[in-house]
Amino acid sequence: xxxxxxxxxxxxVEGAIVQINCTYQTSGFYGLSWYQQHDGGAPTFLSYNxxxxxEETGRFSSFLSRSDSYxxxxxxxxxxxxxxxxFCAVKYYGNNRLAFGKGNxxxxxx
Amino acid sequence: xxxxxxxxxxxxxxxxxxxxxxxxxISGHRSVSWYQQTPGQGLQFLxxxxxxTQRNKGxxxxxxxxxxxxxxxxxxxxxxxxxxxxxxxxxxxxxxQATGGLSIQYFGAGTRLSxx
Numbered sequence: 225x226x227x228x229x230x231x232x233x234x235x236x237v238e239g240a241i242v243q244i245n246c247t248y249q250t251s252g253f254y255g256l257s258w259y260q261q262h263d264g265g266a267p268t269f270l271s272y273n274x275x276x277x278x279e280e281t282g283r284f285s286s287f288l289s290r291s292d293s294y295x296x297x298x299x300x301x302x303x304x305x306x307x308x309x310x311f312c313a314v315k316y317y318g319n320n321r322l323a324f325g326k327g328n329x330x331x332x333x334x
Numbered sequence: 335x336x337x338x339x340x341x342x343x344x345x346x347x348x349x350x351x352x353x354x355x356x357x358x359x360i361s362g363h364r365s366v367s368w369y370q371q372t373p374g375q376g377l378q379f380l381x382x383x384x385x386x387t388q389r390n391k392g393x394x395x396x397x398x399x400x401x402x403x404x405x406x407x408x409x410x411x412x413x414x415x416x417x418x419x420x421x422x423x424x425x426x427x428x429x430x431q432a433t434g435g436l437s438i439q440y441f442g443a444g445t446r447l448s449x450x
Contacts, residue, residue, distance in 0.1 A: 326376035
């Protein structure tokens with residue numbers, strides 16, 4: 225199959241670190257993307273991993289391991305505004321189609 | 335630069351009716367993709383248009399159709415509405431290079447469709 229699996233919800237306090245995992249069952253893709261969506265808002269692009277390893281963008285980092293069919297998004301120094309849903313997505317070889325995971329809701333509490 | 339604009343934001347229809355949703359992409363973007371978002375299923379890909387041609391299609395019935403105009407604006411149509419079509423419909427635009435790597439999708443705020 226070509227599904228992407230993400231756990232559903234996590235609650236954490238301000239200042240904490242949260243890791244959101246994404247496992248997938250496809251090999252033919254260009255890279256792994258992450259999107260953030262606040263309640264009632266549009267998904268916005270966060271990060272992209274074309275190659276294995278860690279990509280860091282401020283408080284957010286994303287990791288990909290193609291050999292393990294696994295990636296994660298790391299949210300550091302959590303802030304209240306980070307309360308949102310986070311989606312991983314892959315773009316298959318040969319087309320422009322993005323396949324999204326079902327998302328992981330992060331709730332940040334004071 | 336203006337973002338992706340979707341109209342209307344909210345829509346209420348009854349079963350059996352049809353509906354047309356509109357999407358204006360970011361200026362210069364030639365690719366427009368449509369997604370259906372529901373609480374249980376996440377974002378499901380409907381189709382993608384590039385230069386007025388449907389380039390990719392998801393696994394939705396033929397009741398779901400779309401088109402793209404020469405100015406890259408796109409419309410999505412759903413005929414014979416069913417209760418299960420209630421969802422947030424998101425449109426995303428991108429530069430749309432044909433193959434390869436990163437192609438960031440810029441999403442609109444969506445049209446929330448309720449079918450009664």
